[in-house]
Amino acid sequence: MSSTGPSAGLTTADHEVAPVVDAAWAAAFGTREEYRAAIERMRAAATAYYAGGDLVIDDATYDALLARTAATEQARPDWAESDSPTVTVGAGVAAGDVEHSTPMLSLDNVFDADELRAWAARLERILGRPALGYTVEPKIDGMAIAARYVDGRLRQVATRGDGRAGEDVTTQARLVAGLPAELRRPVTVEVRGEVFMTDADFARANELRTAHGGQAFANPRSAAAGTLRAQDRAYDAPLSFLAYAVHDLPGGEGLTHSAAMAAIADLGVATTAGSPAGMPRCATIDELSEAIAAMGAARGTLGFDIDGAVVKADDPGDRDLAGSSSRAPRWAIAHKFPADTRTSKLAAIEVQVGRTGVITPVAVLEPVQVGGVVVTSATLHNFGDLVRRDVRVGDTVFVRRAGEVIPEITGAKLDERPADAQPFTPPEVCPRCGGEIDRTQKRWRCTQGRACGAGESLSYFAARDSMDIEGLGDKVIAGVVAAGLVTDPADLYDLTPEALSELDRLGRTSATKLVAAIQASKAQPLSRVLTGLGVRMTGRSMSRRLARHFGTMEALRAATVEQLQEVEAVGPERAATIAAELVELGPVIDKLTARGVTMTEPGVPGREAAQADAALPVPLPLRKPDGKPMTVVVTGSVPGLSRNEGNEAVEHLGGKSSGSVSARTDLVVVGAGAGSKAAKAEELGVPIMPAERFAELLAAHNGGEEPVLQTYLD
Numbered sequence: 162m163s164s165t166g167p168s169a170g171l172t173t174a175d176h177e178v179a180p181v182v183d184a185a186w187a188a189a190f191g192t193r194e195e196y197r198a199a200i201e202r203m204r205a206a207a208t209a210y211y212a213g214g215d216l217v218i219d220d221a222t223y224d225a226l227l228a229r230t231a232a233t234e235q236a237r238p239d240w241a242e243s244d245s246p247t248v249t250v251g252a253g254v255a256a257g258d259v260e261h262s263t264p265m266l267s268l269d270n271v272f273d274a275d276e277l278r279a280w281a282a283r284l285e286r287i288l289g290r291p292a293l294g295y296t297v298e299p300k301i302d303g304m305a306i307a308a309r310y311v312d313g314r315l316r317q318v319a320t321r322g323d324g325r326a327g328e329d330v331t332t333q334a335r336l337v338a339g340l341p342a343e344l345r346r347p348v349t350v351e352v353r354g355e356v357f358m359t360d361a362d363f364a365r366a367n368e369l370r371t372a373h374g375g376q377a378f379a380n381p382r383s384a385a386a387g388t389l390r391a392q393d394r395a396y397d398a399p400l401s402f403l404a405y406a407v408h409d410l411p412g413g414e415g416l417t418h419s420a421a422m423a424a425i426a427d428l429g430v431a432t433t434a435g436s437p438a439g440m441p442r443c444a445t446i447d448e449l450s451e452a453i454a455a456m457g458a459a460r461g462t463l464g465f466d467i468d469g470a471v472v473k474a475d476d477p478g479d480r481d482l483a484g485s486s487s488r489a490p491r492w493a494i495a496h497k498f499p500a501d502t503r504t505s506k507l508a509a510i511e512v513q514v515g516r517t518g519v520i521t522p523v524a525v526l527e528p529v530q531v532g533g534v535v536v537t538s539a540t541l542h543n544f545g546d547l548v549r550r551d552v553r554v555g556d557t558v559f560v561r562r563a564g565e566v567i568p569e570i571t572g573a574k575l576d577e578r579p580a581d582a583q584p585f586t587p588p589e590v591c592p593r594c595g596g597e598i599d600r601t602q603k604r605w606r607c608t609q610g611r612a613c614g615a616g617e618s619l620s621y622f623a624a625r626d627s628m629d630i631e632g633l634g635d636k637v638i639a640g641v642v643a644a645g646l647v648t649d650p651a652d653l654y655d656l657t658p659e660a661l662s663e664l665d666r667l668g669r670t671s672a673t674k675l676v677a678a679i680q681a682s683k684a685q686p687l688s689r690v691l692t693g694l695g696v697r698m699t700g701r702s703m704s705r706r707l708a709r710h711f712g713t714m715e716a717l718r719a720a721t722v723e724q725l726q727e728v729e730a731v732g733p734e735r736a737a738t739i740a741a742e743l744v745e746l747g748p749v750i751d752k753l754t755a756r757g758v759t760m761t762e763p764g765v766p767g768r769e770a771a772q773a774d775a776a777l778p779v780p781l782p783l784r785k786p787d788g789k790p791m792t793v794v795v796t797g798s799v800p801g802l803s804r805n806e807g808n809e810a811v812e813h814l815g816g817k818s819s820g821s822v823s824a825r826t827d828l829v830v831v832g833a834g835a836g837s838k839a840a841k842a843e844e845l846g847v848p849i850m851p852a853e854r855f856a857e858l859l860a861a862h863n864g865g866e867e868p869v870l871q872t873y874l875d
């Protein structure tokens with residue numbers, strides 16, 4: 162619609178009729194029967210779509226059918242039906258009895274920058290020059306309405322219907338936020354825009370509906386459509402409004418679109434320009450592309466669904482010249498974003514127990530593109546919700562992904578349910594520990610809480626591929642968890658030989674050895690820490706990739722979802738999961754850092770400097786006063802360390818390890834099973850350190866202390 166004046170009417174006669182749907186990439190139907198069947202299918206789908214009923218097909222499928230229909234009509238003009246969805250508004254939806262002052266049209270679509278350029282070139286051809294400027298506004302995914310104000314009072318609200326006449330929804334629309342009952346001045350004017358449901362209101366509406374035994378809405382758009390048309394509303398779901406056009410504004414002739422919108426905002430009506438998405442003005446196609454991309458990037462943060470950006474010529478003269486087809490104006494175009502609701506098959510429902518003991522149902526899906534991302538799993542929220550929605554394995558389900566939000570299943574298509582589909586049975590006991598489930602909250606929890614998953618996550622942390630803590634087997638883990646000594650990996654570093662040796666089956670020596678091994682693990686690089694934390698969707702090699710890319714835990718935690726995707730093999734789904742996991746693991750990571758666990762990856766190019774800085778403040782205990790490494794011989798076994806690791810520990814502490822004792826040896830570490838080397842050291846008067854004390858020295862150093870060597874000698 163143009164802003165004001167007579168130009169808003171149909172002006173089909175005066176220009177080349179551009180294809181209403183860009184059909185270049187679509188295949189025409191082979192037979193007339195197929196063509197007709199497609200139109201029937203679209204009509205049936207549109208009826209449900211505009212009524213807010215269950216979606217019969219998803220939007221991408223609808224758009225593909227529409228494109229094929231248009232391609233067919235271009236190839237076989239003799240088949241074309243005069244009321245085809247390609248040339249009508251509302252795809253044959255029944256009209257209401259409120260006639261519109263001027264037709265309410267649809268919009269043509271483009272899907273990428275090239276198509277946008279082609280559209281602008283077409284407009285330029287019609288105008289004989291470039292357009293005088295464009296606006297970009299959000300394409301809100303709701304229901305179009307026309308609202309008539311008389312002397313500043315809201316008199317009548319109608320849906321778009323078939324574009325010529327719509328249904329009267331005045332009563333329902335009186336509660337819509339952004340559409341005031343009274344304007345700031347007694348003006349007579351018609352405002353057009355979109356009625357929609359915000360994400361928060363959508364969640365609330367579905368909760369209310371399912372609590373009343375109703376079916377959840379597939380997406381906010383159908384929720385808005387259903388709510389707006391509902392005659393008796395058993396449950397109130399708030400709706401919102403944003404205006405994107407104005408007609409018959411007194412004194413509005415000749416105003417640009419942006420000026421006219423500012424004028425009605427001034428009267429108290431909410432507009433797209435005033436929404437978080439805004440309405441930037443652009444002079445060139447490059448500026449347009451940038452503004453559209455920015456709007457796409459902000460999609461997940463607006464608080465409401467948009468399915469594209471709408472580009473409009475801002476100048477009323479340009480609009481008059483360009484005119485409209487029977488279906489859409491030529492001076493505006495919708496740049497569609499990838500669909501945020503698609504359908505897929507539900508392959509399985511998995512029950513996951515989180516780190517804190519929260520038990521949730523998770524949908525395993527056949528891979529599907531949603532919002533431009535391949536999705537393979539989605540949340541089913543909670544068991545109450547799942548049972549109410551009656552989603553079953555084998556169902557075709559609606560998968561919705563708004564911005565960066567984790568994909569969700571909003572409902573199932575009951576007409577496609579396999580005959581043998583079984584209702585889902587929620588678990589009776591915690592699937593991880595077999596313990597009781599606390600069902601008092603919407604989110605079920607294992608009554609063990611954090612302790613439920615502790616055993617599993619601790620053994621993962623201690624494993625050879627992770628922190629490689631020798632002696633920390635499942636029995637010991639079960640013991641320390643049961644004794645309440647440890648609930649997360651960081652607690653391990655607080656264990657003392659005393660506390661450990663009080664546990665069954667663990668002698669004093671093994672306890673000391675184990676503590677030394679735990680303390681020694683603080684030197685493990687970031688990649689192993691990450692592996693040990695069990696970040697979902699990352700294993701050993703992915704952890705290594707992340708550690709090498711970011712160098713420090715700090716940098717990794719600060720990374721955005723986009724930055725995470727710079728790492729090889731990290732796609733959007735994995736990036737979002739990793740980011741969410743790092744937030745969830747934040748408290749444990751902080752605890753580990755406080756206990757001196759290494760949070761850097763050695764040898765990452767460009768990051769040595771930062772690490773050297775970080776490493777400098779702790780002096781190395783096995784250095785001579787002149788800074789040179791002490792020559793150290795390790796003989797017999799060091800608790801918690803293999804022979805090789807004993808030697809590595811020497812180097813780690815700043816020394817140089819040697820195999821034979823001589824007068825030049827600075828220190829001999831003597832452990833169980835030591836032989837002649839110990840005797841020789843004594844003979845030569847070389848300082849001796851018991852292996853247990855050496856393990857403690859190592860632990861103290863790794864703990865960030867500055868141990869004094871002499872106090873550890875025999």
Ligand SMILES: NC(=O)c1ccc[n+]([C@@H]2O[C@H](COP(=O)([O-])OP(=O)(O)OC[C@H]3O[C@@H](n4cnc5c(N)ncnc54)[C@H](O)[C@@H]3O)[C@@H](O)[C@H]2O)c1
Nearest residue numbers: 206207210218219220223267268298299300301305405471
């Ligand atoms: N899944 C289905 O069964 C089904 C059925 C019918 C239609 N559809 C979907 O609807 C589309 C066609 O529907 P349509 O005719 O309503 O067109 P549309 O939704 O693609 O575009 C036109 C509409 O956009 C809305 N709009 C939102 N923000 C706007 C803004 N800032 N400025 C101007 N208009 C704005 C208006 O309501 C306008 O009528 C299809 O492409 C398909 O994706 C889906």
Ligand SMILES: [Zn+2]
Nearest residue numbers: 591594607613
């Ligand atoms: Zn449990």
